[in-house]
Each structure stands twice: as structure tokens, then as C-alpha cells.
Amino acid sequence: MPRFDVLTLFGEYFEPLRTQGVCRRAFDRGAMALQHWNPRDFSIDTHHTVDDRPYGGGPGMVMLVEPLERALRAAQSSRETAGMDTAPVLLFSPAGAKLTQEQVKRWACSAGAVLVCGRYEGIDQRFIDRHVDEEISLGDYVLSGGEIAAMAFLDAVARLQPGVLGSADSAQQDSFSDGLLDCPHYTRPPTHTGLHVPAVLLSGDHARIARWRRDRSLQLTQERRPDLIAIMRRENRLSARDEQALASLD
Numbered sequence: 081m082p083r084f085d086v087l088t089l090f091g092e093y094f095e096p097l098r099t100q101g102v103c104r105r106a107f108d109r110g111a112m113a114l115q116h117w118n119p120r121d122f123s124i125d126t127h128h129t130v131d132d133r134p135y136g137g138g139p140g141m142v143m144l145v146e147p148l149e150r151a152l153r154a155a156q157s158s159r160e161t162a163g164m165d166t167a168p169v170l171l172f173s174p175a176g177a178k179l180t181q182e183q184v185k186r187w188a189c190s191a192g193a194v195l196v197c198g199r200y201e202g203i204d205q206r207f208i209d210r211h212v213d214e215e216i217s218l219g220d221y222v223l224s225g226g227e228i229a230a231m232a233f234l235d236a237v238a239r240l241q242p243g244v245l246g247s248a249d250s251a252q253q254d255s256f257s258d259g260l261l262d263c264p265h266y267t268r269p270p271t272h273t274g275l276h277v278p279a280v281l282l283s284g285d286h287a288r289i290a291r292w293r294r295d296r297s298l299q300l301t302q303e304r305r306p307d308l309i310a311i312m313r314r315e316n317r318l319s320a321r322d323e324q325a326l327a328s329l330d
């Protein structure tokens with residue numbers, strides 16, 4: 081069961097994860113645990129300062145090392161008291177390597193981690209150098225803080241916990257779970273203002289439906305993410321039939 085300890089100035093951001101939707105089930109079932117630690121609670125001056133002006137000048141403020149370090153120590157001590165090993169420390173930043181579903185799967189079956197959420201212009205580099213094991217990016221854009229990236233990470237991990245998704249295998253059928261993009265989906269009505277659901281999906285022929293879905297996944301992936309097709313080839317994860325379907329596309 082993974083436990084995640086979040087270092088954040090804005091713990092309230094994470095409340096909806098506990099109280100709403102699919103993620104809530106992971107916490108309710110005790111399949112995953114979440115705690116937050118506010119560096120402000122570990123700041124010892126009268127104003128509970130957590131940031132200061134950057135050395136060398138420039139705009140904005142930088143998060144102080146000491147409140148973060150004390151919050152991290154408190155989180156790791158609490159884990160130790162719960163009988164857990166020291167956790168890896170992750171930082172959400174555009175300077176990290178892009179998060180993949182493979183990594184999400186590994187965190188989902190791990191003991192968890194400490195997630196550090198930066199604010200302002202960033203965190204004093206000495207905290208990162210001394211304590212951060214891995215930097216994780218969601219993509220090449222800048223947010224106002226690491227919290228929303230951490231929430232996306234926690235959502236991706238929570239939905240993989242056993243019993244969290246309605247259907248036993250819906251996590252298995254996702255986009256990316258088999259390395260390809262997902263096929264298109266349809267539901268009622270069978271015709272909407274002249275737009276028809278593909279006839280094969282109404283045929284009841286499950287083998288033909290499975291082949292159609294695989295072919296649409298292959299086609300969509302070839303068109304939009306040829307890089308993923310290349311990875312699938314390299315890992316020998318395409319069947320002769322898949323190759324035949326791909327060849328018939330061009």
C-alpha cells in the first residue's frame with residue numbers, strides 16, 4: 081500500500097482527491113494513504129516565513145531550505161514510526177524527466193514517496209541537491225506551483241490501486257496500458273444527427289470487435305504517435321497481424 085507525504089504550502093489543494101471521484105475510493109479502501117506537511121508549520125520565526133529574496137537579484141521569491149528540510153524530516157520520521165523505510169523524494173518541475181505510465185505503474189505498487197511542491201520562483205537549489213532523488217515533469221509548460229502536477233501524479237497512481245476502478249480490467253484496457261493509444265468509443269444512440277456508430281460494434285461478433293479495436297488503436301497511434309509504434313517494434317510487442325494491419329494503412 082503506497083503512502084505519499086506531500087510537502088506543500090497549500091494542503092487544501094489535495095482535499096478533493098480524498099473526497100471526490102475515483103481517487104477517493106483508493107483512500108476510503110485504505111489502498112493508498114496521503115498526508116501533507118506545510119513548511120510554514122516548520123518555520124521558527126514569528127512571521128512563519130517560508131521564502132526570501134533571491135541572491136544575485138531578480139524577481140520573485142525563493143523557498144527557504146530550512147522549513148522544507150524540517151518538514152521533510154517530520155514526514156520521514158512519521159513514516160519510520162509507521163514502520164516504513166525512508167522514502168524517495170520526488171520534486172515536480174519542468175526540469176524533470178517526463179512522467180510515463182510505466183513509471184506510474186511502478187509507483188502504484190511501491191511503498192510511496194515524499195512529493196515536494198515548489199511555489200514562487202522555485203526552491204533553494206541546496207534543498208534539491210541534498211534531498212531530491214528524482215525530478216518529475218508532466219510536460220513542457222510552467223505552472224504556478226508543483227501542487228497540480230502532484231495531484232495529477234496521485235490521480236494516475238490511485239486509479240491503479242486494486243478495486244478502485246469499477247471494472248476489474250478497465251485499467252488494463254487504457255490508452256498506454258498496452259503501449260498504444262486507445263481506440264475510439266461509442267455509446268447510444270446508434271445514430272446521432274446523421275452520424276453512425278461503426279456497424280461492427282453493433283454486430284455482437286466479439287472477435288471481430290476486438291480486431292477492429294486493435295486496428296483502430298494501431299491506426300491512431302501510427303498517425304498521431306509514430307514514436308510509440310517504434311517503441312513497440314523495438315520491444316517486439318507487435319504481432320505479425322499487427323504489422324499486417326499497419327502495412328495496409330500506408
Ligand code: 9WO
Nearest residue numbers: 172173175198199202217218222223224225229
Ligand atoms: C520551474 C522551472 C522552469 C524551467 C525550468 C526548470 C524549472 N523548475 C521550476 C520549478 O521547480 N518551479 C517550482 C515549481 C516553483 C514554481 C512553480 N513550480 C512549477 C512546477 N511550475 N511548473 C511546474 C511543473 C511541474 C511538473 N510538470 C510541469 C510543470
